[in-house]
Amino acid sequence: MNKSHIDRDLDLKTVGQKPTRFGYADALLALGEADPRVVVLDADLAKSTLTGRFAEKFPGRFFDCGIAEQNMLGIAGGLALAGKIPFVNTYGVFLAGRAWDQIRTSVCYGELNVKVVGAHGGLSVGPDGATHQALEEIALMRVLPNMRVIVPCDSNEARKATLAAAKLDGPVYIRLGREPTPVITTEATPFRFGQAETYRNGRDVAVFACGLMVYLALIAAEKLAQLGISARVINLHTVKPIDEKLTVKAAMECRAAVTCEEHQVMAGFGSAVAEVLARKCPVPVEMVGVRDSFGESGEPWELLKKYKLTDEDIVKAVVRVIKRKKQR
Amino acid sequence: MNVSRIRDTARQLRRDIVEMTHCAGSGHPGGSLSAAEIMAVLYFHVMRHDPARPQWEARDRFYLSKGHACPVLYAALGEDGYFATAEFKRFRKLGSLLQGHPHRLKTPGVEASSGSLGQGLSLAAGTALGLRMDKRKSRVFCLLGDGELQEGQVWEAAMAAGHFRLDNLCAVVDYNNLQIDGAVEQVMGLAPLADKWRAFRWNALEVDGHSVDALVSAFDRAANTRGKPTVLLAKTVKGKGVSFMEDKAEWHGRAPNREEYEKAMEELT
Numbered sequence: 001m002n003k004s005h006i007d008r009d010l011d012l013k014t015v016g017q018k019p020t021r022f023g024y025a026d027a028l029l030a031l032g033e034a035d036p037r038v039v040v041l042d043a044d045l046a047k048s049t050l051t052g053r054f055a056e057k058f059p060g061r062f063f064d065c066g067i068a069e070q071n072m073l074g075i076a077g078g079l080a081l082a083g084k085i086p087f088v089n090t091y092g093v094f095l096a097g098r099a100w101d102q103i104r105t106s107v108c109y110g111e112l113n114v115k116v117v118g119a120h121g122g123l124s125v126g127p128d129g130a131t132h133q134a135l136e137e138i139a140l141m142r143v144l145p146n147m148r149v150i151v152p153c154d155s156n157e158a159r160k161a162t163l164a165a166a167k168l169d170g171p172v173y174i175r176l177g178r179e180p181t182p183v184i185t186t187e188a189t190p191f192r193f194g195q196a197e198t199y200r201n202g203r204d205v206a207v208f209a210c211g212l213m214v215y216l217a218l219i220a221a222e223k224l225a226q227l228g229i230s231a232r233v234i235n236l237h238t239v240k241p242i243d244e245k246l247t248v249k250a251a252m253e254c255r256a257a258v259t260c261e262e263h264q265v266m267a268g269f270g271s272a273v274a275e276v277l278a279r280k281c282p283v284p285v286e287m288v289g290v291r292d293s294f295g296e297s298g299e300p301w302e303l304l305k306k307y308k309l310t311d312e313d314i315v316k317a318v319v320r321v322i323k324r325k326k327q328r
Numbered sequence: 329m330n331v332s333r334i335r336d337t338a339r340q341l342r343r344d345i346v347e348m349t350h351c352a353g354s355g356h357p358g359g360s361l362s363a364a365e366i367m368a369v370l371y372f373h374v375m376r377h378d379p380a381r382p383q384w385e386a387r388d389r390f391y392l393s394k395g396h397a398c399p400v401l402y403a404a405l406g407e408d409g410y411f412a413t414a415e416f417k418r419f420r421k422l423g424s425l426l427q428g429h430p431h432r433l434k435t436p437g438v439e440a441s442s443g444s445l446g447q448g449l450s451l452a453a454g455t456a457l458g459l460r461m462d463k464r465k466s467r468v469f470c471l472l473g474d475g476e477l478q479e480g481q482v483w484e485a486a487m488a489a490g491h492f493r494l495d496n497l498c499a500v501v502d503y504n505n506l507q508i509d510g511a512v513e514q515v516m517g518l519a520p521l522a523d524k525w526r527a528f529r530w531n532a533l534e535v536d537g538h539s540v541d542a543l544v545s546a547f548d549r550a551a552n553t554r555g556k557p558t559v560l561l562a563k564t565v566k567g568k569g570v571s572f573m574e575d576k577a578e579w580h581g582r583a584p585n586r587e588e589y590e591k592a593m594e595e596l597t
Contacts, residue, residue: 039458039461060461061461063457063492065488066484066487066488066491068481068484068487068488070446070447070450070480070481070484071450071453071481071484071485071487071488072450073450074447074448074449074450074451074453074454074481074485075450075451075453075454075457075485075488076454077440077450077451077454078440078450078451078452078453078454078455078456078457078458079454079455079457079458080454081389081439081440081451081454081455081458082454082455082457082458082459082461082462083458083462084458084461086454101444101447102447102450102481104444105441105442105443105444105447106440106441106442106447106450106451109431109441110431110432110433110440110441111433
């Protein structure tokens with residue numbers, strides 16, 4: 001169905017790769033042109049988060065707040081109170097974690113129009129190791145009232161998500177990655193905030209994924225097809241507010257679900273899906289994600305393998321969930 | 329300027345504070361009473377604002393960083409006509425405009441939500457930055473507690489405001505030297521406080537926080553200072569105006585009962 005909207009060549013050796021932060025940086029430049037209210041803040045990581053590109057073009061609208069994330073959130077809140085649309089940037093750990101109370105009280109409680117953009121989400125951060133691999137932001141952010149959470153699956157989607165976030169009034173968290181990851185969507189692929197997209201049709205199992213895991217879920221679905229299992233793959237880029245309608249419909253039709261996230265399974269993306277399914281369509285669910293542990297140093301793809309976040313792990317989870325479905 | 333009228337207003341704010349906390353049966357009278365003159369001077373003399381137009385673009389902004397002292401803010405806003413003073417009796421009650429800590433979406437005139445200490449100065453600095461970008465003349469005021477200065481974020485904000493040379497920003501520290509666990513200098517010392525702010529590139533003024541004249545002239549000096557933000561270190565007495573509450577840490581977060589209420593109101597006539 002919607003497969004025409006995603007890139008057909010998914011072979012890791014040949015698929016184009018780009019970090020999601022690239023798409024984000026492009027969107028910031030476009031927003032800078034389009035809306036003078038857009039301002040950008042960083043905490044001494046403008047080269048890494050790529051906000052430096054915005055700073056070069058719009059120096060009067062870029063504020064480096066130094067290595068002081070809690071204050072940066074407050075400065076952003078204050079700018080929002082003065083009518084600006086601030087985009088706040090640093091690594092996810094230092095935003096969602098270190099500045100959580102500022103996001104809670106100053107930004108979310110006050111319903112301030114602040115966009116919080118966490119770079120370096122997930123294990124794929126790689127060699128920097130556990131301290132810099134954010135594995136908790138989805139949980140920390142989605143629990144906050146008024147906060148919206150988007151996890152783009154690739155660079156193209158990161159660009160669209162950023163443009164969409166700018167149009168929303170109020171707080172939004174966008175989770176980005178460091179490493180080049182497969183670009184699976186095209187310019188034409190639809191992105192609608194709050195609406196999940198089915199990237200592959202299937203009837204035996206609904207595979208829900210966000211971020212990099214969407215790509216891996218598509219690869220897994222190819223492999224499952226060879227085993228005679230028809231897997232539906234859904235890109236749930238907006239984790240909050242979650243697309244309940246499409247989530248329930250997919251579970252209703254497939255009668256089994258697997259969730260995939262580059263994040264702790266506890267309270268994270270899989271939990272968000274499970275919260276919906278437990279209430280509205282309780283089918284067997286298996287979760288692929290990090291299991292209550294920190295990451296470590298290593299190359300991105302090595303880490304995904306070690307922490308069981310590969311396409312093969314998704315295949316195994318699907319096989320498990322289908323077995324459970326048959327036992328019911 | 330009519331000094332005696334501002335003094336009268338400060339006394340009225342104190343009466344409101346005692347009434348609010350008594351009716352609520354909880355709340356924070358001590359650190360509200362200590363800021364009565366500061367708030368009376370700000371809302372009834374220094375700040376440009378209009379209760380009929382809380383969102384007036386050219387208004388000056390006030391952010392209460394020590395959110396627990398909201399009775400004094402609510403008193404100023406209510407007395408100035410942002411909402412009916414009858415609401416004072418509903419402070420901290422279910423469905424009230426007047427939350428236990430300030431919420432911008434509940435109370436007309438409240439500019440920022442606060443309650444978790446240490447966050448207000450960052451918000452104030454951000455707004456000062458935004459107003460300056462738009463070449464607006466509005467000034468931003470922020471009231472902090474002295475105990476609150478133990479929060480690291482305050483110094484991050486101080487560093488940023490000094491760095492950005494935000495001369496449209498004026499902080500006031502309600503320097504009553506008491507916090508919940510005792511004397512500030514004993515719990516976690518701040519002295520020498522003026523030197524600290526100056527080291528962060530601020531214009532620091534030490535002032536008697538109960539003297540209307542001294543406060544007015546300090547705010548004037550702040551308005552005429554270019555290239556750096558100003559902080560008023562306003563020496564105050566916690567619980568000021570109610571004899572049995574003065575300089576007592578226990579009145580940080582305890583409400584007067586019926587008898588105490590009557591005694592306090594008698595003293596404040």
